[in-house]
Amino acid sequence: MRGIYLVGGYPDRETFNECVHSVIESGFDFLEIGIPFNDPIADGPVIARAIHEALENGAAPDQVMDDILLLKNTEIKKYVMTYANVVYSYGIKKFSGKMADYLDGVIIPDLPNRMSRLFYDNGFDIPVVPFATLETRLSDIDMINRSKSEIIYFVGVRGITGASGNLESSELLEKIRMLKDNTDKKVIIGFGIKTRDDAVRALRIGDGFVVGTEAVKRQKKPDELKSYLNSLM
């Protein structure tokens, strides 16, 4: 599974939607769309700056969600990536009611696996994608398996988005092996995927990848994004 992350509403609504269509046309399997939140504690400078600029240009949650609804007749899988407060303050049930039929899951970097019950217990019907990291212990696997999501988001680096990872490290390979041995979910590698070589390697050691920072860097220039996306395939 090959995926691309884009910051919703960045740099403006029109260009963002153009970028979305580039991702679809390039043949990616899933789209991860960010609903901007102004305290993005898991994001490095590139994505953090994009989020702030999107917010200045009016990228409110409803606007980004409405743009996702427009994609309802497309085959591509759709995930929302946002921070816990966006869903919580929008209304956990209200968010779910609006988006459940259109999303394959939500990825919430400040909602660790053990906290997802706050959402499920309050009427959230969208799968919350579980995380695995370089620090994940065998005892954490049960919690991961309990999720309704078909994928695991594997954070391949100790760091924030945009950090460089090492897809060759034995530590990373061992964690992925531990996951593969203990779950049937697809292991999607996020963080640290920049080039075609990274992408190929991620598909070999896991079940897929998602590219964020390198795509967001090109969101202002859809032509450049398009050729970058093609280079990954």
Added chain:
Amino acid sequence: MRATDGFYGQYGGQFVPEILIPALDELERAYQDFKNNDGSIKLLQRYLNEYAGRPTPVYYAKNISEKYGFGLYLKREDLLHTGAHKINNTIGQVLLAVSMKKKRVIAETGAGQHGVATATAAALFGLTCRIYMGSLDVERQMPNVKKMRLLGAEVVPVDEGLRTLKDAISASLKDWVTNVTGTHYLLGSVAGPHPFPEIVAYFQSVIGREALDYFRLQGFLPDCVIACVGGGSNALGIFQGFLELSAVELIGVEAGGRSLDPGQNAATLTLGSRGIFQGALSYLLQDGFCQVRDVHSVSAGLDYAGVGPQHSFLKDSGRVTYTCVFDGQALNAFHELTRLEGILPALESAHAVAYALEHAQDLRGKRVLVNLSGRGDKDLGIIEKYMGKEA
């Protein structure tokens, strides 16, 4: 106050990236071991007494009391080493860091008091120390920046957002995510993910315990206890001594800033709504689009959009009343305390004093205990600037 599964009622939790969860579990274990070990507690007590200067006195402020018509008692945390209550927590947490064999500590700071207290404890125990501080706070609290550097800490100015406390906490969390092995995040308030609110409240509970001992010796109780609330550590520290004593009214004073208009204050419990911010579900100043609001206060230690989860719980339960005073009222209280008692309070603590002075009529004849959480030397630049404006 103890959390159940990391929550106080509906507030609290651990809203941080998954990669930090094992570190939070490790911290929780180290904290439980510490609390249940007499040797650890004795060691902490020794440092607090012989190094930090505990116990701190309660002072009856006679001149203010006579002028305003109520009895003002000040819990003198301003007399502690490094000038504020923050050192109670930093010595405690550095002992936890050492027990976890962590060689590096990081911390956020707003006014610089927590940064100085962290740098001090790190120097004392030979740990590497990095402090994140919003670059606006670096400008307005320069003496503290210089102190931290002299103490051997690296001070990293944070240029994101409003360049204040929120941005410093975000930067600290990002550092911790990157360096989680070997680094302890020495959080300075009762905020952030569990177990931080509980740990910081535990280390600050010494304030309330000592204050209660003082009043027991006098043979009476205060009618009310007042403390300023930014993240809420000094307030929770003193309130814990009196939570069970229902006759004692507890009042938390937030920063009303310039006005109650959005973006002009930091009155989270007074004006906010429930939200998830920097690790915890708690009250939060946010707009109608789920975004954290900009905040303002004359005091660099109070301008925070969030607040510790225990305070949200105590607000909803009605045990503590939360309110706010404006910048000008805090500055007035600073001058009153300085001129009448010869005590320069931190601008944070001046908010608590200001509430008492502003409500002198209602408090007439009562005994009022104010937590004087820190001293004001660090604020002289800000105060001179405001005096210049008035002149």
